[in-house]
Amino acid sequence: MSGPGRGIRVALIGLGRAGGFHLASIGALPGVELCQVYDTNDERAKEVAAQTGCRVAQTPGEAVGADEVEAVVVATPTQTHYDFVVAALAAGKPVLSEKPLGSDLTQIDTCFAAAAASGLPLLVAFQRRFDPTFSAAIAAARSGELGEIRFIRSVSRDHPIPALAYLETSGGILHDCVVHDFDLVCQIAGEDPEELFCFASNRIDEIRSIGDLDHLVVALSFPSGLLASIDVSRFGVHGYDQRVEVLGDRRMLETRNPAETAAAVSDRSGTTLAPIDHSFPTRYRDAYRLEFECFLACVRGERESPTTHAQVRLNHMLADAAMRSALEHRPVRIEEVDDVA
């Protein structure tokens, strides 16, 4: 699609936090150029245009529909993803979208149906898969190197506590946060969970005040007998803490958090290693770039999008099931929450 010597021309909708990561990826990667940006904050859009030489679209539709645009990246607030993804696919453009694709299974199904009908790649930003450490864990599990997988633990802890303004529109801890753990656990398991149970609680006053949960633990069972647990907190006091542990019958794998430096200082009170990454942006900087590279490869037709309809749908259902389990105080079979099927 892109001419000889030129990169894929991308429109970027949304210039907030995730948009910033995509801007950095576009700047660092060969084979891509930014040609249109849109943001509700026009100042911000103009600033980016001044730095990069791209155009400022007056509406999202203008950005998505422009002839020169070969691919669309959606990084807007959660509630608007669906409309922009649908519009971009309707305009015949491959899409990389922040999750969630939509607010319910029907919207997710609609997006993937549109992509399938037109043969367009649709990549949903489960960026943890592209993190070098987590992708090593997935590869080790899928290769058989670990043997038969018998237990998986995924843990996620935010740092710092996200801003209330963000949390209020985040869709809740399960769809905002735990959905990444569900995706990771499934990638490692190589099979779909059949049932789960969830305890959730509130320990942080501000978060309770907006009706969201801040701590939870989910137990999962799989058809093979594989068991898993996920524990999540909105406050990892020590930093942005995201790890997975996989017990196989040949090997056990654990991941740790990258540290800010590789220096250690010792005295009689112990040996202190540098703190782990402060927060999401530093931890997933590389993952965002690798995800963008994957998207470009999808656009060039070199590979399929790794985020399949089935998995994106399942992740949504797992979040719904966990919420129902926490509310109804009982184990929930995943199939129970598929109100479309």
Place this chain on the structure above:
Amino acid sequence: MSGPGRGIRVALIGLGRAGGFHLASIGALPGVELCQVYDTNDERAKEVAAQTGCRVAQTPGEAVGADEVEAVVVATPTQTHYDFVVAALAAGKPVLSEKPLGSDLTQIDTCFAAAAASGLPLLVAFQRRFDPTFSAAIAAARSGELGEIRFIRSVSRDHPIPALAYLETSGGILHDCVVHDFDLVCQIAGEDPEELFCFASNRIDEIRSIGDLDHLVVALSFPSGLLASIDVSRFGVHGYDQRVEVLGDRRMLETRNPAETAAAVSDRSGTTLAPIDHSFPTRYRDAYRLEFECFLACVRGERESPTTHAQVRLNHMLADAAMRSALEHRPVRIEEVDDVA
């Protein structure tokens, strides 16, 4: 009680695996001497007597009742603990017993009632509390150093897979194994769980053949909103794997497994640290000795037994509740399983 210059004179009932640990502790510690041993295997008893100069009792009752005996250690097979503990307490002797004290709450209550009535120390071998690493974790949590505790994870994995002969009389994975995790989690939490949920499965053919479980995950909730998870496997492929993680709002604590040596070898495939301890005996050698020291201090009246009636009882109930949850596929409130109360 012991004369000047002499140690506390102990009778040791049972000379199997746990008995061996106690023999080693008695050999290594000042302030204790072995004066009687009993085992159903008379050869074994004679061998120990030859090495240590103690007497071989012809019956457990003889050992327990002998005037010279100042304290009794019960390390017999699971089913017999109760009878020997009751007999020793009836004979007015302080008792250190391997867990479980009995097969149900009534037996546990009976033992502690007897100890309370006669003012005798009764120490139940939840030895993990005396492991230097786990006791550092408990101390950090109880001191407030970690702040408000919000999540606890305990993991236990056997290595190697225990012998079927042992498993058949072990009382099942929950009472044999997970009960230690329950005890540890409660020590760290500083409060009692109110409800739990358990998924369990069979992945190991031999263990399925005897009707026991080999993998399970338990989610727990506490009155404060504290959540916890426990995951257990009968086969830690990499070694005897027992760790805990505690998330507070001031600090996060994790423990690792001690390694056989502190040597690391690197090449282009990575850096390989020495394996973790192979199995229970090496991992808990120090814990057993420290537990025995604690018992001696209890006998001398220098401290109370740290394994209270309430906690030993609760541990039993938690194991029962988890079994009920796994069987009935529902969360179980701990109070549900208190059929004595």
Place this chain on the structure above:
Amino acid sequence: MSGPGRGIRVALIGLGRAGGFHLASIGALPGVELCQVYDTNDERAKEVAAQTGCRVAQTPGEAVGADEVEAVVVATPTQTHYDFVVAALAAGKPVLSEKPLGSDLTQIDTCFAAAAASGLPLLVAFQRRFDPTFSAAIAAARSGELGEIRFIRSVSRDHPIPALAYLETSGGILHDCVVHDFDLVCQIAGEDPEELFCFASNRIDEIRSIGDLDHLVVALSFPSGLLASIDVSRFGVHGYDQRVEVLGDRRMLETRNPAETAAAVSDRSGTTLAPIDHSFPTRYRDAYRLEFECFLACVRGERESPTTHAQVRLNHMLADAAMRSALEHRPVRIEEVDDVA
């Protein structure tokens, strides 16, 4: 100097390995734009120009002298640094140059004299100072956090063995490689060594064949009584291994090598951590970018160049002194090799 809204316009002389790092830094950093490139390989220069939109200079002099050029980066082969640095400074341009500045103290003195006379920043690429881990070590030592410094060990090991073609023009292991350890040790020490002793050897046939050394150990003494050792190998079998250890009387600091991922795999043979970085480019990617940021700040007059005349000169003398020690088999006082003074 640069107009409002534009970055500092840089000429880059030399587009080999180090030039590639600088290109990446220019691409990733705000506040800089590439306006001229020169390389003896004209194809390579045209390729870079096509990607970045800059001009190809026909001679280094053209690049250095062009009015639009506001700063010059010298990344050519070792022997040519001196001429280009002198030319750039003569043209009134701030310079960032790969080390060494020249082949002897006189050339180094000439460069710094020119920079001083015209008030232009001259930054010499001792990039290790900008590595986050090493800069944390320097900061800890200089802040007093470690107390009185009593011993420093620096170790450097290449991976893979550098190409013979590179080694033949590298200036020898001492000026090519160990000079970085000398710079680091002095930054940490906060004082200048007064004497050193060096053993060197050949274990790698190819390197012996070109008359260079491949392994050496240097012991250093400082006026305060501080001692240090440096050990260097041209072949770190396990990867690119660069670490420092600092013993103070308040704390001890050690650095480790960054690993490729934070995943660890365990079985009965041990726990295997991911390999350390393969080689120079991955290890010092961040350091090169931070060094370039520092250079831009120097150009903008926001800070002084941290690589002072005195230190660059001392690094050269230390390498000379170590060579003399190895050849003459005796300790050498640093002042002995100052043939200019």
Place this chain on the structure above:
Amino acid sequence: MSGPGRGIRVALIGLGRAGGFHLASIGALPGVELCQVYDTNDERAKEVAAQTGCRVAQTPGEAVGADEVEAVVVATPTQTHYDFVVAALAAGKPVLSEKPLGSDLTQIDTCFAAAAASGLPLLVAFQRRFDPTFSAAIAAARSGELGEIRFIRSVSRDHPIPALAYLETSGGILHDCVVHDFDLVCQIAGEDPEELFCFASNRIDEIRSIGDLDHLVVALSFPSGLLASIDVSRFGVHGYDQRVEVLGDRRMLETRNPAETAAAVSDRSGTTLAPIDHSFPTRYRDAYRLEFECFLACVRGERESPTTHAQVRLNHMLADAAMRSALEHRPVRIEEVDDVA
């Protein structure tokens, strides 16, 4: 020699620090019994006799010469080792002696000549060889697993600073302390060093006041081209720090210090691991027991003493050579200090 069912009967001369380790080993090991003790402090000797049931010898000669004594352990102050070792060997008794055997090469030669003439085992307490971590390092190097050995670094740091009373009779840092590093480096190298250079300094006022050194660095060269460095401090602020690093052309090995527990606590300032062992006694407790086991095996004729005449002699020469190097400020060939040959 020992009758059926009984252990080897040992006389222990000296009940100070090292004597205490040997007492613990004798208590913990099968196959040995303590039958005589001697100490210049008669109270201490009587106390040990009361605890263990052994006899108190009135003179060292009485202990060494008693018919019932089958082996002698010498753990007296440094200056007296030689006389007791000679006496014990003359009495036909195998000997385990703390190092040094004597104050010069002649005394060392005399001891080994006596042992050789009578075919008696003579084990000198270079206990570091028996430490599980260091013995793994030696085994890895000697097995060829690491490939051709190209560099070795050994580091030793005391904690706390030894008492002046001890230091005054210790024989100086080289013979007291660095001799262990020399022994370890040679075991790993599998060849004898041919030359060394040493810088030494004084940073600790009290130690300077008694004319001893407190910090030093030694560089060594070997016939194969292998290089090594040793750095030693009388004050490891963070704990008793003893490590070795070995670079081979197939693998690199490093050892770390055992930590007091395996707990780690994290907050935003970093992750703090438990402190390393406080001091010599905890670090080498296991090594002392394993060394004693080795001695018993030597006495039973099951193995040769691993501390050969050649190595014990070489260790002494290396310490002398390093002292001469530090004093004369020049590299010293090891053969230079062999004033007996």
